[in-house]
Amino acid sequence: MVKNPSAVRHFWEQHGTRIATYGVLILCAAAIIFPLLWSFLSALKPKEQVFRIPLEIFPTEWQWQNFILPFQQRPFGTYFLNSIFAAALTILITMVVASLAGYSLAKFHYPGRGIAFLAILSTLMLPVQVILVPLYLVVRDLGWLDTYQGLIIPQAVNAFSIFLMRQHFLTLPDDYIEAARLDGASELGILWRVILPMSRPALAAVAIFSFLGSWDSYIWPLVAVTKENMRTLPLGLAGFFGEYSSEYNLALAAAFVMMLPVLIVFIIMQRYFVEGLTRSGLK
């Protein structure tokens, strides 16, 4: 970086900038890490210690049982399974619908394709609150209130997944498809055996976003589900927090139980996260 050999002063100027740069970056990183670290350590503390002044960073005794207690006081196991089930089905449905639609938008020509694409994209700009009431009515009329299909399907397909798949398919050359057609493969067979195997990163990105969206989903389950045994983690956790709001340590422990799968996925698949999210600008 020190390209200008002239003055020592200049060197210090650059050095100063570098120190300031690192200083700001470290400060910002600390502003993100500290709250998460504090919450994690507080989840392990005895209840009275969480807000003791002056603040104590480390637990006086490490109460690992705090992570188990919420499961005994509330059916967190059920919430957890519901969330896993909802996320798995969401991923599956999105992958099928988004692969088909994205492939169609990228590689086929038919009248109305442009309008169809715009219409699908436009749903991204539609805040869910706008259609909350009528969506609830649709699900009620289908008889899906308090059912898994009512919980999962209205939120299963995201236009962003379709967009992501389309953008990816556009980068694949048509030659593969033409060659497979000449070999007599069916159109569905081409997608399944030729195109999708070349699309693992895009499919991974779609899977991650569907997982995150489903795992985090709060307002829709809040209106679609009333039975205790149908609740997902966000509902269960918010309910638990509302009821045991003075059991800070337990609420935080339960929160970390919910965060764990996300952290694991985030650490393993970081590359796809950044790539996909920056391409979309929407979450």
Add this chain to the structure above:
Amino acid sequence: MLPYSTTTPTAAAVPRAPLLTYRRRLALTGILFILPALIYFTVFAFYPMANAIHLSFHEYDLLSEKRYVGLRQYERLFNSAAFGRSLQTTAIYSLGVSVPIWVLAMGLAILLNQNIRFRTFFRTVFFTPIVMPLVVLAIIWTLLYHPFGPINSVVLAPFTGGETIPWLNNRQYALWAVIIMAIWRATGYYAVIFLAGLQNIPNEYYEAARLDGGNGWQLFAYITFPLLRPTTLFVVVVSIINALRHFDAIWIMTGGGPGDATTVLSVLIYETGWIGFNMGRASAMSVILFVIALGFTVIQLRLFRNNQ
């Protein structure tokens, strides 16, 4: 006569006929493949959207028959002080979240774009909050804001002398408390978007400008900022639209309170529909929220077109 001789095709039509059917078959396949998505969005997005407009002209409590009231719901809304306050809160919230994010995210991105070590580490850390479940972050922040929590007792103690500010229980502070949380959550994410934009700017521009003796500020004002314009426009509009739909964290942290201090439009829609059972009124609010979001989308499309 045999069937195949009845057509008597002309010389020109022979090669064209199969081509057309082939093309048509492909077009049909394409339509077939997009059909599931279109049916899905029709049932779960377009029809509900149309129905929201329909319901906004009615009185409906979910139990009794709905009753047509014309524009009465809108009339009542515009005469309602609570709705006016909510619009104001929504505006303060959306801009209060977005504007600092633009500045902070661009600044962070420029720092990240320097030739620094541990860039991946910093980027990962800044990106972490956006992938964390909102319910989890809402709980964490509720406790951070606790009168005896770390924000009062550690971060602000040197400035306030240990005074306990009841962040979430005070009309004066609650809105800013949820705004700060939203900024904390999303800044890193927009910084990564800015970073992607910055990395598209060729390094030669900076080298040439440095040779000409340009200082850091000039490099920013004459190279970075103008060339980053498309990314900036994108972030400006998308951050506002995203802020308009925030609900989860506000609902968990304050429930829209104290009083109606943090009752943004999306909270008011939920309260009106599911606590007040006034689906017509909630739908009218939804339509207004939709118009606002649409307005920003149109602005974005315009700006992008002009930009290209």
